[in-house]
Amino acid sequence: MKDVWKNYLLHLITKPLKCLAERDFETFKIYKPTSNTRKHEIGYLECFARIFSSISPWLSHEANPILDDVLKCFEHTLPYFDELDLFSVRQSVVECGYICYGFLISPFWNKLSNSAKENLIKYVKKARLLNKPWQYEMNWLLFHMSIEVFLKGVGSDYNNAFIIKSIDVVNKWYCGDGFYMDGNKKFKMDYYNSYTIQPFFIEILKAMKHPLLPVAIERCILYSEFLERIIGEDGSYPPLGRSIVYRFGTFHLLSYCILNGHISKNHSYGQLQQALTKVIKKSINDITEDGFLTLGFTGKQESLADHYSNTGSCYLACLIFLPLGLSPDHEFWTSDAPFTQMLAWNNKPFVKYIIDNNDSV
Numbered sequence: 001m002k003d004v005w006k007n008y009l010l011h012l013i014t015k016p017l018k019c020l021a022e023r024d025f026e027t028f029k030i031y032k033p034t035s036n037t038r039k040h041e042i043g044y045l046e047c048f049a050r051i052f053s054s055i056s057p058w059l060s061h062e063a064n065p066i067l068d069d070v071l072k073c074f075e076h077t078l079p080y081f082d083e084l085d086l087f088s089v090r091q092s093v094v095e096c097g098y099i100c101y102g103f104l105i106s107p108f109w110n111k112l113s114n115s116a117k118e119n120l121i122k123y124v125k126k127a128r129l130l131n132k133p134w135q136y137e138m139n140w141l142l143f144h145m146s147i148e149v150f151l152k153g154v155g156s157d158y159n160n161a162f163i164i165k166s167i168d169v170v171n172k173w174y175c176g177d178g179f180y181m182d183g184n185k186k187f188k189m190d191y192y193n194s195y196t197i198q199p200f201f202i203e204i205l206k207a208m209k210h211p212l213l214p215v216a217i218e219r220c221i222l223y224s225e226f227l228e229r230i231i232g233e234d235g236s237y238p239p240l241g242r243s244i245v246y247r248f249g250t251f252h253l254l255s256y257c258i259l260n261g262h263i264s265k266n267h268s269y270g271q272l273q274q275a276l277t278k279v280i281k282k283s284i285n286d287i288t289e290d291g292f293l294t295l296g297f298t299g300k301q302e303s304l305a306d307h308y309s310n311t312g313s314c315y316l317a318c319l320i321f322l323p324l325g326l327s328p329d330h331e332f333w334t335s336d337a338p339f340t341q342m343l344a345w346n347n348k349p350f351v352k353y354i355i356d357n358n359d360s361v
Contacts, residue, residue, distance in 0.1 A: 001277070001336075002324065002326075002333045005277070005321060005324055008284050008321075009055070009318065009321045009324065010065070010066070011284065012284075012315075012318060013055070013066065013318060014065075014066065015028070015292060016028055016047055016051070016292055017070065017073070018069055020047065020048050020069070020077050021070075021072035021076075021077060023076070028044070028047075029311070030044065030312060031294075031295060031302070031310065032295075032305070032309065033295075033302070033306075036308060036309065038089065038310075039084075040310070041081070042086055042312070043311055043312030043313070044077075044081070045091075045092065045312070046091070046313050047311070047315045048078075048095075049094075049098040049102075050095075050098055050312070050316045050318060050319070051315050051318055052073075052098070052102045053098040053102035054316075054320075055318065055321065055324070056102035056105060056108045056325075057105055057106045057259060057322060057325025058321070058325050059108055060108045060111070060325070061106075061325055061327075062324075067111075071116075074112055074113075074120065075113065075115070075116050078123060082119070082122075082126075087123045087124075087127055088127075088130070090132075092123075092127040093127050093128075093130050093131070093140060093143050093147075094140065094143050096124040096143070096147055097142065097143025097144070097146045097147060097200070099120070100124060100147050100150035101199070103153070103154075104146065104150060104203040104206075104207060105203060105256075105322075105325075109154065117154070121151070121154065121156050124147050124150065124151065131144055136169070137183045137186075138183040138186070139182050139195075139196045139197050141166055141169065141170065142170070142196055142197060142204070144162075145163055145166050145167075145200070146200055148162055148163050149163060149203070149204050149208065152207065163204065164208075167201075167205065167210060170201055171216075172184065173197075177222060178219050178221075178222025178223035178225070179193055179223065179226075180197050182197070188241060189240055189241055190240055190241020190242055191240065191241060191243070191246075191249075192243070193253065194251065194254070195243065195249060195252055195319075198219070198220045198253050199253055199256040202216050202217060202220060202256075202260075217262050220262060221264050224253060224254045224257045224263070224264060225267070225353055226353070227251055227253060227254040228254060228272060228275055228339060228340060229340045229353050231276075231278065231279055231339060231340075231341060233278075233341050233342050234278065234282060235279045235281055235283075236282060237250060243306060243313075243316075244297050245295050245301075245304055245306070245313065245314050246316040246317055247283065247287060248276075248280060248317050248320045249318070249319045249320060250320075251276060251319075251320045252319035252320065252322070254276065255276065255319060255321070256319075256322055258322070258326070259323055259325050268337050269332040269335055270331070270335030271337045271339040273323075273332050273333065273335065273336060274336050274337060274339055274342075275339040275340075279320070286298060287299060292311060293314040293315060293317065294311075295311065295314065340353075
């Protein structure tokens with residue numbers, strides 16, 4: 001099954017990565033809504049950041065055909081983006097956050113040359129200067145935190161007080177049943193708990209060896225149960241909230257839990273493997289055009305794009321592939337079992353999703 005997933009991933013990323021590595025921006029075109037007034041070039045940085053954060057665990061542990069292109073991007077493409085001044089625009093905070101996250105969840109840093117390391121530190125320090133008060137009142141706070149934690153991890157100067165204070169802020173966003181609000185008193189029924197908030201928060205707590213870590217893991221396991229239970233028998237799931245053009249990036253948190261062994265006692269690896277495989281199979285052949293992701297949910301549906309969306313944004317979908325960082329003999333790849341909705345709709349026993357309101361999380 002791991003080879004099947006590899007082929008799915010390579011179907012999505014081989015061509016854009018090759019274009020990024022070769023700086024071929026004629027072949028790889030960025031599309032965006034007319035309401036998106038940002039430089040179109042930022043879409044290329046978005047594409048790279050989101051692909052890298054998705055594949056860094058796999059790149060770190062297993063030989064693969066795309067490593068050279070990723071290294072070329074760090075050596076040659078990111079400096080070109082710096083020449084375009086892309087690390088001095090607001091969106092670069094998000095993309096540097098995803099790149100830093102890729103290093104937090106893997107040892108890939110060791111594969112970079114010294115010059116690439118020095119350059120990347122310079123770029124993320126540019127982005128950290130772009131902080132604005134409103135960014136601290138929503139999920140963007142996690143991107144700022146990940147940059148600071150990354151700098152701490154590579155031995156550069158970082159703002160420890162900012163990280164500690166921000167951990168307290170994010171913890172207060174928790175509202176129960178595995179869900180965090182997206183800022184203070186701003187609960188939103190979308191998938192940002194999975195896209196960003198919970199995976200980033202846990203990695204930050206790990207890096208800081210923070211005592212809140214066990215509680216945050218319990219919360220993410222609750223949310224992972226919710227994610228598994230919304231997957232239909234055929235791999236469909238509700239298109240809720242904004243950013244649905246990120247497609248099966250919806251299941252980032254569930255894939256993160258699988259990679260890190262944070263799975264619920266009500267789940268088996270076999271169930272999770274079959275559920276996520278069904279999700280990928282459901283749309284994998286309909287969401288690309290000429291080797292690039294399109295703006296849409298199940299295909300090319302540009303009207304679904306938010307004002308900040310572009311072709312590069314869509315590659316957050318690749319975060320579902322985090323389990324590729326597991327060894328080929330891991331139970332996730334070697335087992336198979338019916339998941340919740342398969343059981344529920346075929347008159348089979350299944351575990352009900354009930355949260356104890358007195359639960360400490």
